[in-house]
Amino acid sequence: MVARLKQHYGEAIREASSYLGQNYLIVDRSAGFNLLQELRDREQFDYLVDVTALHYPQREQQFEVVWILYSFPRNERIRVKALISEHENAPSVTTLWSAANWLEREVFDMFGVLFEGHPDMRRILLPEGWKGHPLRKDYGIIQQDQEWVQANLGIESGQ
Amino acid sequence: MSNPPNTLAPSHQDLSGHDQTFLDTNELVLNMGPQHPSTHGVLRVVLKLDGEKVLGTECIIGYLHRGVEKIAEHRTYTMFNPYVDRMDYVAAVSNGLGYCEAVEKLLNVEAPPRARYVRVILTELNRLASHMLWLGTHALDIGAITPLFYTFRDREEVLKIFEKYCGARLTTHAFRIGGCLYETYEGFEREVKAFVAFVTPKIDEYEELLTTNRIWVERTKGVGVISGKDCIDLGVTGPLLRASGVKWDLRKAQPYAAYSEFDFEIPTRENGDTYDRYMVRVAEMRQSLRIISQAVEAIPEGPIMAKIPKVIKPPVGEIYHSVEAPKGELGYFIVSDGSTQPYRVRVRPPSFVNLQALDKMVRGQMVADVVAVIGTLDIVLGEVDR
Numbered sequence: 001m002v003a004r005l006k007q008h009y010g011e012a013i014r015e016a017s018s019y020l021g022q023n024y025l026i027v028d029r030s031a032g033f034n035l036l037q038e039l040r041d042r043e044q045f046d047y048l049v050d051v052t053a054l055h056y057p058q059r060e061q062q063f064e065v066v067w068i069l070y071s072f073p074r075n076e077r078i079r080v081k082a083l084i085s086e087h088e089n090a091p092s093v094t095t096l097w098s099a100a101n102w103l104e105r106e107v108f109d110m111f112g113v114l115f116e117g118h119p120d121m122r123r124i125l126l127p128e129g130w131k132g133h134p135l136r137k138d139y140g141i142i143q144q145d146q147e148w149v150q151a152n153l154g155i156e157s158g159q
Numbered sequence: 160m161s162n163p164p165n166t167l168a169p170s171h172q173d174l175s176g177h178d179q180t181f182l183d184t185n186e187l188v189l190n191m192g193p194q195h196p197s198t199h200g201v202l203r204v205v206l207k208l209d210g211e212k213v214l215g216t217e218c219i220i221g222y223l224h225r226g227v228e229k230i231a232e233h234r235t236y237t238m239f240n241p242y243v244d245r246m247d248y249v250a251a252v253s254n255g256l257g258y259c260e261a262v263e264k265l266l267n268v269e270a271p272p273r274a275r276y277v278r279v280i281l282t283e284l285n286r287l288a289s290h291m292l293w294l295g296t297h298a299l300d301i302g303a304i305t306p307l308f309y310t311f312r313d314r315e316e317v318l319k320i321f322e323k324y325c326g327a328r329l330t331t332h333a334f335r336i337g338g339c340l341y342e343t344y345e346g347f348e349r350e351v352k353a354f355v356a357f358v359t360p361k362i363d364e365y366e367e368l369l370t371t372n373r374i375w376v377e378r379t380k381g382v383g384v385i386s387g388k389d390c391i392d393l394g395v396t397g398p399l400l401r402a403s404g405v406k407w408d409l410r411k412a413q414p415y416a417a418y419s420e421f422d423f424e425i426p427t428r429e430n431g432d433t434y435d436r437y438m439v440r441v442a443e444m445r446q447s448l449r450i451i452s453q454a455v456e457a458i459p460e461g462p463i464m465a466k467i468p469k470v471i472k473p474p475v476g477e478i479y480h481s482v483e484a485p486k487g488e489l490g491y492f493i494v495s496d497g498s499t500q501p502y503r504v505r506v507r508p509p510s511f512v513n514l515q516a517l518d519k520m521v522r523g524q525m526v527a528d529v530v531a532v533i534g535t536l537d538i539v540l541g542e543v544d545r
Contacts, residue, residue, distance in 0.1 A: 019476050019477065020264060020265070020476065020478055022478065046391055047394060049394065049481075049490060050479075050492065050505065052492060052507075054494060054502070066505075068479055068492065068507070075412055077479065079479065097394065098392050098393045098394075099392065099394030099395075099515065101515065102512070102515045103512070124220065124221065125220065125545075126224065127221070134226060134229055135229055135503075137232075141226075141230070141232075141233045
């Protein structure tokens with residue numbers, strides 16, 4: 001499967017490897033959507049388990065968006081990762097799997113990564129007016145949006 | 160709070176227009192929660208109604224957000240272990256099992272057989288406790304009061320075993336990375352066996368109260384129907400998926416702990432409605448008892464804790480490990496940068512993903528069915544919001 005995908009996508013697949021028995025692909029952002037679609041339609045990865053992200057502030061492309069897929073017919077998992085820099089958008093897979101809707105919203109909420117083509121790109125866990133994206137590495141663990149807290153909760157500080 | 164951030168809000172001028180008659184056909188937006196007894200926690204649902212018919216819903220969540228994933232990045236692997244119990248707090252043991260196994264995989268160690276058996280017993284007991292709590296409150300939501308007393312009475316017995324084993328009833332922190340901290344107490348096997356004998360007829364009692372009860376059947380049959388295909392599309396797992404005819408259970412598909420050594424079945428149903436989900440969960444309780452009675456007869460001798468380093472420092476790498484929690488697939492995606500603290504811990508919460516199916520399940524149904532469907536989803540808001 002990997003050989004065929006590599007033939008088709010060429011350089012867009014930067015790495016195809018496995019660690020502790022779990023397979024993963026690192027792909028270019030631009031090839032992400034097509035590759036995920038192909039994995040769903042041709043390789044029977046019919047279940048989107050999770051969408052999440054990682055933040056590496058020291059890298060040029062700061063964010064790594066991770067899609068975890070599972071195939072019911074093959075009983076197999078695969079992880080697809082795409083590297084994204086601060087001002088780039090990730091491809092939304094809401095048209096492929098409805099499950100992606102909330103999962104992508106959570107990634108946006110926590111990391112500030114926007115998904116291109118998402119029907120409803122809003123925060124999901126934090127309140128609408130909140131400033132900052134807490135799972136970024138430069139967001140402190142006790143940091144809060146003091147303005148929001150004072151305006152909406154009527155207290156000086158949440159700490 | 161400012162105005163509800165939803166896309167469903169109608170223009171309020173419509174309602175005050177003088178040319179509207181009393182029996183007009185305006186759409187109504189109704190707010191449910193976050194403080195509502197049948198949302199099982201702080202879930203807020205905005206309903207768009209046409210009379211009693213639901214046209215659409217929107218869930219507003221996050222009231223219980225504590226930043227568990229952020230906390231993980233600032234704790235060592237060992238220190239983060241108790242935090243996972245606070246997500247799905249009615250099935251804390253399953254949370255701990257998933258986390259400990261994920262870290263063990265990252266460390267490339269395996270819990271000794273004795274620990275794996277004890278883990279299976281406690282996890283299945285917890286599945287029973289979780290399903291009992293679900294059944295009691297779900298039935299209460301629909302108007303049947305009695306099952307609540309029955310299920311809470313029996314759940315108490317599970318909690319007593321937990322308390323004797325590790326001192327805590329709910330957030331048990333029963334497992335450690337590498338095995339279990341505590342040896343089983345004197346008489347553990349005997350008490351678990353007694354519990355199985357005690358609770359087996361009790362499950363028949365629940366069924367007697369509900370399975371053929373006319374009100375129960377009318378309130379649940381054909382309510383909140385979702386097909387197996389939609390379940391997969393929405394990522395819905397657990398009893399919801401199985402009630403829609405997909406025979407998939409991680410304990411069988413990708414066995415972990417000691418599940419491959421026991422004989423049990425995956426109960427499934429075809430219709431994917433609230434009634435079928437009830438039947439699947441009740442059947443699952445029986446299967447859990449089957450697993451427990453097999454495991455408790457055969458707990459191997461030997462150490463209960465593997466030899467692991469005092470300071471847990473997994474090599475650079477990442478792992479995704481998931482377990483079949485009572486609510487569905489509970490996954491941990493852990494990235495290690497080689498230090499004592501995880502670089503990132505992502506929890507794939509079954510409740511969060513399953514809750515997304517609410518809109519699909521209640522569209523076109525009656526407003527009273529929303530309560531039944533929220534109940535049948537079996538969500539725990541601690542896990543939805545994390």
